[in-house]
Amino acid sequence: MKTQWSAALLVAASGVAYAQSSVTLYGIVDAGVSYYNHATTSGGSSVGIPFLTGEVPSRWGIRGTEDLGGGYKAFFVLESGFQPGTGQLNYGGRLFGRQANVGVSSDYGSVTLGRQMNMTMYALTNADVIGPSIHSMASFDPYIPNARSDNAVGYLGKFHGFTLGGTYSFGRDAAGPAGPAATNCAGQVAGNFVACRQYTAMLAYDSASFGVAVSYDVARGGAGASPPLNNSAYTDTHNIVDGYVILGPTKVGAGWVRNNLAAATHLQYDIFFAGATYYATPALYFDAEGVRYLQRGPAGKNDASSTLLVGRVNYLLSKRVTVYTSVGYMFNSALAANAVAAGGTVGTGMDQLGVMLGLQQKF
Structure with missing residues (x-):
């Protein structure tokens, strides 16, 4: 009997040897003071x-992994977005509005269940040098910096430089209309x-x-959802083609986003962007990007087109603390009302x- 118990304990101990786990707390706090003019029809400033x-x-977020052995790992991500100015939650007031998912990964890729970033987000990450900044493509389409899907099953695999990914959502957005890109379409x-x-692929x-x-993103509407996607027969489709090249201390990125809204009224627009990041020193770098927005209404004509120019200077006070200045200028056509600042x-x-003059700290 003693021999049997010893053998059992030895087997249990050997099984635990590879079951290593870790939990990481991380986040970014980014705040500052912004100014923009012509904020009202009378021309007032903000x-x-x-x-x-x-x-x-x-x-801020919590990320955890558990080694399952044989090259497999279980993981989870809980990530919350908030407003530094007031402490309120973003993403429709959800506690973990940025991500809330669990999954399993291996050499064959990862499978994820829950609210997660979809392939529209991944496709833009490397080519868009400005990213989800206050002066960015978010001024034209608030979905772009918020490309996430509720109730989703996702796959992402990397093989010899190639990345293949996709998501399928059974109900893409359970949040009410309180927030950008929140559409109250729980499905x-x-x-x-x-x-x-909703399904996305990259x-x-x-x-x-x-x-x-390249990526493809189709979102369907539903009864009771925020207009214009308030019918399950209506769709909103995003297509992206982009790329980047690294030349010494300079990274150049460019791309094209096409959106087709097939609802009660058809709307199509294109976003073309090109930008660059230049590292003058390891602590000082510059970003610049130009964005052209072309909107076509039911008649196929240019209804509300705009051009955005953005410049940004970043200086690292330490590995985790950055001060920056961002300047944007929006040229609106006669019928356009696209703000230079997101929101x-x-x-x-x-x-x-x-x-905007800002201060950012990572942890």
């Missing part, structure tokens, strides 16, 4: 602390299999000196200048 994003949105409705469904290739990516306002047909 000064204050941005509530959506600075250079990047503020967030998973009995008797309506397509209501609020194929990318990355090397040490360049990379390219901002502008009078129709007015050009707009935006400036």
Whole structure:
């Protein structure tokens, strides 16, 4: 009997030997003061602390992994977005509005269940040098920096430089309309299999000196959701083609985003962007990007087109602390009202200048 117990304990101990686990707390707090003019039809200005994003949105999260042996690992991510100015939660007021998922990974890729970043987000990560900043493509399409899917099954695999990924959501957005890109389309409705469904796919290739990516994203509407996607027959489709090249201390990125809204009224727009990041020193670097927005309405004509120019200077006080200045200028056509700042306002047909001085700390 003693021999049997000893053998059992030895087997149990050997099984625990590879079951290593880790939990990491991480985050970014990014805040500052912004200014932009022509914030109203009378031309008034706005000064204050941005509530959506600075250079990047503020967030905190918990990430954990567990070694299952045989090359397999279990993982989870819980990530919350918040407003530094008020302490309120972003993403429709959800505690873990940025990510809340669990999954398993191996050499064959990872499978993820829950709220997660979808392939539209991944496709833009390397080519868009400005990213989800206060002066960015978010001014034209708030979905772009918030490309996440609720109730989703996702796959992401990397093989010899190629990345293949996809997500399928049974109900893409359970949050109400309180927040950018929140549409109150929870889906998973009995008797309506397509209501609020979403699927995204991406194929990318990355090397040490360049990379390219293409993605496809289709979101369906549902009864009771925020207009215009308030019918399960309506769809919103994003297509992305982009790439980047690294030339010494300089990274150049460019791409094209096409959106087709097939609802009660058809709307199509294109976003073309090109930008660069230059490292003058390891602690000092510059970002610049130009974005052209072309909108076509039911008649196929240019209805509300705009051009955004962005420049940013970043200085690292330490590995985790950055001070920065971002300057954006929006040129609006006569019918356009695209604000230079994410979440901002502008009078129709007015050009707009935006400036932000910010401080960011990572942990």
